[in-house]
Amino acid sequence: MVDCKCPECDGDVDVPDDALDGEIVSCPDCGEEFEISFNEKKELSLKKAEVVAEDWGE
């Protein structure tokens, strides 16, 4: 488990070791959702996740 800081509230966000690029995690403190992102050097960062849009679904 990798411990990241929530960019919104500085809370602790746990990212599983096997997390995939694009997977969503949420901050247990403020509830904000983040998309896991890895750069070319495989460094992890958290991007604010997109909010549900009117064309989302199946």
Added chain:
Amino acid sequence: MQRSLSILYDRVRWEEKTLLEKAKEKRINVKLIDAKSFPINLTNVNSLEDFGDYVIQRCVGYFRGLHLTAILEAKNLSVVNSFHTSLICGNKLLTTLHLTKANIPTPKTYAAFSTESALDALSEIGYPAISKPIIGSWGRLISLIRDRNGAETVLEHREMMNNSLLKIYYIQEMVRRPPRDIRIIVMDENVVTAIYRSSSSNSWRTNVALGAKVSPCRVNDEIRDLAIRASNAVGGGILAVDAMESKEGILIHEINSTIEFKGASSASKVDIAEEILDYVLQKLKR
């Protein structure tokens, strides 16, 4: 030469993770490509990064996935589902036209292009009736309209929404049915499994996203025949056909083209992720 496969996504859901895990199990080399992560030169699509021989398009955003499919097909790549199938299935109005053209039983449905004609459509169909946005999923903005007052309220709200697609009204009869519908997973002409989706106690809608409960459904001849005909009507692919049990028989009301199968997997013994990968591998052999 080993053929390669990619999954195009914009959000990793349970389905994408399950597909990846299954691919790993089956030793299939799959490349995961984030649809949001690169620009595309439309006048030179061949410069686009390597997507392999076959692409499973899994974007949660309908328009994003649809337009990317058009681009990938312009690069002569095979994409499931195809642009044609995605276009039809992502739009309830087009789906109804294709189902009707193929003589597949479907609920009586009107389109209207103003609030006045939407009210006329509701009078023709009779109350209660259902209003649905032509684009969208998960039961979003689907309204049960019980009478003229309710209709005026729903239509007034729609008029105030700044979205041209919501000014196209899709009005459907309220089919008398048990408090459930049937979801049939079909891949071209192979009916993979079916489940019931029973609405939760506080909703008439049967979307799993709204808390509907799932249970196994036996695929009888009528369900199998209609699912295959519905698949053919929209060009085939990996599809979730939604059906209702009316007094007159099964009605097909919707076909989904970027299928979510977490709910179905919990009620069916069939490994849907494996079926998807086997479907793609069969396509790759051709």
